[in-house]
Amino acid sequence: LGDLRVFNGAGEVVPHAVRRREQETSQTRQIVPFFPLPGERPSTAADLSLRVVRNAEGAVVTVETGNIGPTQSEPSTSYLFDTTALGTRLTELEVRWKSSASILSASLAQSSDLAHWSPLVDRAVLADLTYNGGNVTSRRILLPGKTLPYIRLDCVDCREPVQLTEV
Numbered sequence: 001l002g003d004l005r006v007f008n009g010a011g012e013v014v015p016h017a018v019r020r021r022e023q024e025t026s027q028t029r030q031i032v033p034f035f036p037l038p039g040e041r042p043s044t045a046a047d048l049s050l051r052v053v054r055n056a057e058g059a060v061v062t063v064e065t066g067n068i069g070p071t072q073s074e075p076s077t078s079y080l081f082d083t084t085a086l087g088t089r090l091t092e093l094e095v096r097w098k099s100s101a102s103i104l105s106a107s108l109a110q111s112s113d114l115a116h117w118s119p120l121v122d123r124a125v126l127a128d129l130t131y132n133g134g135n136v137t138s139r140r141i142l143l144p145g146k147t148l149p150y151i152r153l154d155c156v157d158c159r160e161p162v163q164l165t166e167v
Contacts, residue, residue: 030086032093032167037078037152077155077162080114084149093141095126095153096166103127105156108141110148120147123156 006016083090097104108121121141129136155162 028088029094030088032086033082034164034167035080035082036164037080077158079153079164079167081151081153081167082149083147083151090143090147092143093151093167094139095141095164096139097126097128098163098165102129104158104162106141107154107156108143109152109154111150111152112148114150117152118148120144120151 004016004018006014008014081093093108095106104126106121106124106126107119108124109117110120111117120143124141125138126141127136127138153164
């Protein structure tokens with residue numbers, strides 16, 4: 001910034017200093033309680049199959065739906081965040097995890113009663129990469145507008161469970 005100058009109306013250089021804007025005091029970092037959601041991974045449309053068999057008269061004999069391949073009984077890749085006790089409006093979440101997965105895609109949904117969920121963030125990409133002395137880190141998810149008290153994080157396209165360590 002050595003080539004930056006400020007001039008007054010007469011064209012004379014005015015003394016100046018460049019400072020970082022201090023963060024607002026209303027934005028504080030708080031730990032969010034989180035809970036792993038047990039059970040199998042939620043099934044997607046790609047996991048479903050439909051089998052229709054007709055007899056000679058054209059009547060439907062069997063209709064089957066179910067997962068393609070064996071049922072997975074691995075731990076869930078979903079977490080519940082409880083923001084009820086925070087008392088402030090959330091603007092972003094910072095997520096830390098322990099896993100061999102270095103890039104994660106996640107979606108967020110929100111609820112006021114744990115029964116009815118609405119989409120909050122369709123897809124967020126989180127990264128924690130280290131290679132050849134370099135690092136790429138992206139652990140924050142920006143939240144649009146006002147959020148409801150409960151937030152559910154679902155890992156999208158995760159091949160293995162992700163163990164969160166801090167939110």
